[in-house]
Amino acid sequence: MIRSKITGTGMYVPERVVTNHDLAQRMETSDEWIQQRSGIVERRHVDGTETPVDLAEHAARHALEAAGVGPDEIDGIVLATLSPQHEFPGTSFFLHHRLGVPEIPCFDLRAQCSGFLFSLATADAFIRSGQMRRVLVVGCEVHSTGLEFSTRGRDTAVLFGDGAGAVVLEANDGADDRSGLLAIRLHAQGEHAKRLWIEAPGSAFWPERITKQMMDEGRHFARMEGRFVFKHAVTRMPEVLREALDAAGTKLDDIDLFLFHQANLRINEFVASSLGIAPEKCPSNIERYGNCSAASIPMLLDEVVRGGRLRPGQLVAMTAFGSGFTWATAVVRW
Numbered sequence: 488m489i490r491s492k493i494t495g496t497g498m499y500v501p502e503r504v505v506t507n508h509d510l511a512q513r514m515e516t517s518d519e520w521i522q523q524r525s526g527i528v529e530r531r532h533v534d535g536t537e538t539p540v541d542l543a544e545h546a547a548r549h550a551l552e553a554a555g556v557g558p559d560e561i562d563g564i565v566l567a568t569l570s571p572q573h574e575f576p577g578t579s580f581f582l583h584h585r586l587g588v589p590e591i592p593c594f595d596l597r598a599q600c601s602g603f604l605f606s607l608a609t610a611d612a613f614i615r616s617g618q619m620r621r622v623l624v625v626g627c628e629v630h631s632t633g634l635e636f637s638t639r640g641r642d643t644a645v646l647f648g649d650g651a652g653a654v655v656l657e658a659n660d661g662a663d664d665r666s667g668l669l670a671i672r673l674h675a676q677g678e679h680a681k682r683l684w685i686e687a688p689g690s691a692f693w694p695e696r697i698t699k700q701m702m703d704e705g706r707h708f709a710r711m712e713g714r715f716v717f718k719h720a721v722t723r724m725p726e727v728l729r730e731a732l733d734a735a736g737t738k739l740d741d742i743d744l745f746l747f748h749q750a751n752l753r754i755n756e757f758v759a760s761s762l763g764i765a766p767e768k769c770p771s772n773i774e775r776y777g778n779c780s781a782a783s784i785p786m787l788l789d790e791v792v793r794g795g796r797l798r799p800g801q802l803v804a805m806t807a808f809g810s811g812f813t814w815a816t817a818v819v820r821w
């Protein structure tokens with residue numbers, strides 16, 4: 488049976504550090520409020536010299552290097568983002584050009600904060616069907632240009648950051664190698680699409696996708712019903728985690744590391760304590776990077792791999808929740 492396996496990880500964040508104190512200069516907020524509600528201390532923002540494809544390229548090259556493969560050896564690229572380089576074509580096409588890959592397929596996948604896991608599932612399906620042997624999976628976000636840095640936008644502006652993460656997923660048909668993706672489960676509930684969204688520009692509007700008036704009203708900035716999102720996240724994440732563990736034939740206690748989407752430290756603490764998971768099994772980097780949506784999980788994965796916290800043979804469960812609503816878990820034997 489063909490199983491897919493992550494053979495390389497990479498991440499990249501822009502250099503510019505934006506602290507809670509910096510944000511407090513631009514809106515009515517405080518370091519204390521932000522840390523208490525979300526665990527975030529600082530995040531990275533692009534400074535005008537880098538665009539999404541720059542972030543994606545760095546992360547992708549690090550992952551390829553770690554996997555020991557060249558860009559010409561991959562069969563496809565799946566890139567998850569909610570903050571694309573341009574309206575169309577997707578960021579993946581710009582990355583395709585940057586990497587100088589042959590005429591392999593690439594596409595963007597839009598499943599917001601669960602985008603990386605949805606992309607991983609897609610790449611895994613290509614591999615298990617035999618259509619591809621090696622796929623580059625990237626999560627990449629530049630949120631900072633889509634947030635409202637004023638008191639009106641403070642509930643979302645303080646939470647999000649810019650960054651990219653990537654993995655190389657390869658076919659593992661070695662009879663003795665038990666490592667790889669054991670199970671992945673995805674869900675969505677479109678009923679709540681407007682609870683966390685950027686409304687405009689959009690083809691839903693006529694005769695133009697965005698107007699000056701819509702911009703004055705701030706309809707091109709992220710809007711969120713924070714409490715509603717929180718409530719659903721802490722319910723759905725444990726649900727899908729248990730579902731994926733069952734599918735993988737593993738138990739909660741067997742898992743060495745839980746990589747939760749870095750949306751809010753309080754959400755993850757709530758999920759871990761409700762399941763009785765020890766805090767030391769739940770690494771986080773949200774304090775340094777904020778919520779990088781589709782990039783959060785691959786960034787955290789890269790950190791634990793390079794930091795030696797995830798070792799061959801160990802089991803890792805990655806769980807996300809986000810706009811859509813979407814939620815997902817992947818269980819991987821490293």
Ligand code: COA
Pocket residue numbers: 515516517520521524525600641642643645711712713714715716717750751754778808809810
């Ligand atoms: N600084 C200071 N005060 C702020 C603020 C900020 N950055 N943002 C909001 N507030 C204020 C609100 O205006 C409100 O004031 P009011 O009581 O005078 O109306 C008060 O703080 C409480 O707001 P509320 O939204 O009820 O706070 P909360 O305890 O629910 O925390 C979130 C807000 C956003 C941190 C929390 O709801 C959350 O984390 N939700 C999930 C968000 C998330 O993870 N989204 C991404 C999912 S992928």
